[in-house]
Amino acid sequence: MMADHAKVQRLLKTARGQLDGILKMVEEDRYCIDISTQVMATEALLKRVNQEILAAHLEHCVKHAASEADRQQKIDEFVDTLGRILR
């Protein structure tokens, strides 16, 4: 993975901590909308993680491909991922 490992790990650990917090909110039977708000905040964090990873894939794997065939494969994989994002 070509993205900044420290940054990605920090975002993932923050997301994991938020899930612990949400589990606690469910246990405490907190209000639905408050829990939903936290779930969406964690989703937003994961989107940032995905942005870091996919941007680095383009910057490194696609840009510095070993060959044209390698570049094509890296682009094909990215286009497939983009399809799932845009679905």
Added chain:
Amino acid sequence: MMADHAKVQRLLKTARGQLDGILKMVEEDRYCIDISTQVMATEALLKRVNQEILAAHLEHCVKHAASEADRQQKIDEFVDTLGRILR
């Protein structure tokens, strides 16, 4: 929270476990696209959690509101959440 606590907790714990797995993939410097795929799988899980929570909010908090004023407040809160989802 009016949603099925056990179901929501199970989904959240699965998502948490996936984040542990993704952190391990980053540590092992796995391929970008494979990690991105796992991040999006976790996002999909969180969307399911949100669906459970918001559906139960409508079924219980809105449907069985204590008064018309209470119902209006519950609807207003939901509409605000819907705005953030559709943004």
Added chain:
Amino acid sequence: MMADHAKVQRLLKTARGQLDGILKMVEEDRYCIDISTQVMATEALLKRVNQEILAAHLEHCVKHAASEADRQQKIDEFVDTLGRILR
């Protein structure tokens, strides 16, 4: 439909005008990213239309349901729509 008809029609006509503009950009063989930006702007408009419609559905159809059975049906239909949005 309980949403403000004039507002929804205005937003839809703006979106339709944007599609005409995008068709022209394609004809003029304009740059991919510029066209993509316009397509996403039109998507954002349609999300605002959907927000108006669904908020009014809650405010009127759910809140002023003729009976509890009617309210349940209106809520079921909304929950189904929410599921498609969150997918």
Added chain:
Amino acid sequence: MMADHAKVQRLLKTARGQLDGILKMVEEDRYCIDISTQVMATEALLKRVNQEILAAHLEHCVKHAASEADRQQKIDEFVDTLGRILR
């Protein structure tokens, strides 16, 4: 734009026709959820248009860049678009 013009134009014209249909539904004061369903169908079409355009940008503009500097610019523009999609 490097995407298949005919395909993109066909998708855009279908979306435009759907907007005409939705405007008619509003005029006829059709049911909220039915109109919302059509709006989301048109959104899905626009996502397909965006997928065609962005995939072709990668396949052509990025892959067949005139120089490394040109490739970097094309990648930067794509990463910016990806950020808006993932927001």
